[in-house]
Amino acid sequence: MNSPSSSLPDSFGSQAITPPTSSATRPFYWSVRRELWEYRSIYIAPLAAAGVAMFGFLISLISLPRTVQAMAALDPAQQHKALAHPYDMVAGLIMMAAFIVSIFYSLDALYGERRDRSILFWKSLPVSDLTTVLAKASIPMVILQLLSFAIAAATLWIMLLLSSAVVLGSGGSVAAYWGRLSLFRMLLMLLYHLVTVHMLWYAPLYAWLILVSAWARRTPFLWAVLPPFAIAIFEKIAFRSSHFTALLQYRIGVRQAVGSMQDNFPIQPGMPLAAGRFLSSPGLWTGLIVAAIFIAAAVRLRHYREPI
């Protein structure tokens, strides 16, 4: 597809994937690719976060042998906590970068193309509004999260290898280090967290931002933030209650999201239980239904909206 001169500095990871041939998925595939071309921060931001985190970790490696030695006195759970701490920090930083990109991407998704009038070009091609909006929604809801998982997993592996080298060099036991750290379980928890919280639980949040980006004529950020804020204040004044605020906290707060995942963290067998509880919680499904409604409204709006 790409001829030799169309070099690939921009086409991140795309050469490995063969484009689908079926006519139904082709427009979707290419719509996603054009988002990756336009919003390069989708992969640059998590990569940059990984780079910064890695640099900090490299400096911290100096004190690693001492930490390992000092830990002999602690019990296994505490040992794991101490060793895993830098890994958690790095994974957290990458996820945070991806989350921030998700927010700003969603706010611009259907606004930017109207502002620069390129919507006229996109609409001059046989791609439906539904395909376009779904492709755009898939960026924060699926692609960014999987991408940040892949980047985090790669970064954590490199960290593990570097640490092992340092531990080995200082005469420690690599096997013990790996055993106490249990990276595989950490990655599993990370993936679980990304899928449950960042994909499923936050889906209505991204969908709301995409809806606002399809609707707003200017300052989508204000339109996304001020109305919920206004409703909360109104409720407080009129009814002296704060159900709406509680609702927002319930949705945006992570703790409620996965039924206090932290509690289940050290115990492997607890995980399927937590997952089952999460998947059967009405909060998840109402959220997904609301997300679907927002996305459907965004599709409708893209049909009607003209360049601004």
Add this chain to the structure above:
Amino acid sequence: MTGQAMPVIEARGLRKAFGATMALDGVDLRVEEGHILGIIGPNGAGKTTALNAILGLTSYQGQLNVLGRDPWTQRDQLMRDVCFIADVAVLPRWMRVWQALDYVAGVHPRFDRARAEGFLAKTDIRRASRIRELSKGMVTQLHLALVMAIDARLLVLDEPTLGLDILYRKQFYDSLLNDYFDRSRTIVVTTHQVEDVQHVLTDLMFINRGRIVLNCSMEEFESRYLEVTVRPEQVTAARALKPMHERQVLGRSILLFDRDSNQKIDRQQVAALGEVRTPSIADLFVAVMGGSFGTAQGAAQ
């Protein structure tokens, strides 16, 4: 689908209001296959609104059928057979040339990539350039290369050559006629640069305030309108023939006659008054839209 039975565009009573302004006020339109229709009108006349309705970019009242489809509800299917160039700002500025080629090749089943590359090879456009780095003329060349490589049945051009120098403009219409247009395709174009399209069009339409003021084929146009540079001593006699418009150029009167509203006029008779020729579209436009607007509208209907 040859012959002229099947209209490419058919509109009846097309209306569109923006608040109190009627952008389209009951437009009836029929464009047949193999025609090149020029829609000419002052700013705000409703040209772009009409094109947007045809392309499914705006809602409307009334009946509209493009290639057998309702553009508003079936835009994505329609766009397999319809191409569109609006004024040059439309190609996304962040995109690189190869990305535009990849994308259109990816989503458009009728795009012939080799053909587009062939057109681009004749230009100075580099494939690694971003669109924002290209000159205005180059962006139009790129868009035209993309569009001409699509085997579409209807091409809609909305001010395609706005802001381009005369060389690019000439080249634009030359490639369109030589490398693209044939009797199975149809082109609708709006432009203010009417002198560029006078010899390109097969049909002409004037539109003002959302209404069609004039609608004729170029053959009709040539037989119907006469422009006479009248000799000074003949001016009174010429005015007696009720010209639709009169203007003064370098001290000489140039009179424009509409033979439809004045059956008595024939070429020999007018030739006695001075030098006769077919008017330019621009001069007819001024005559129709200008001072004697009321009479001209009466004459056109």
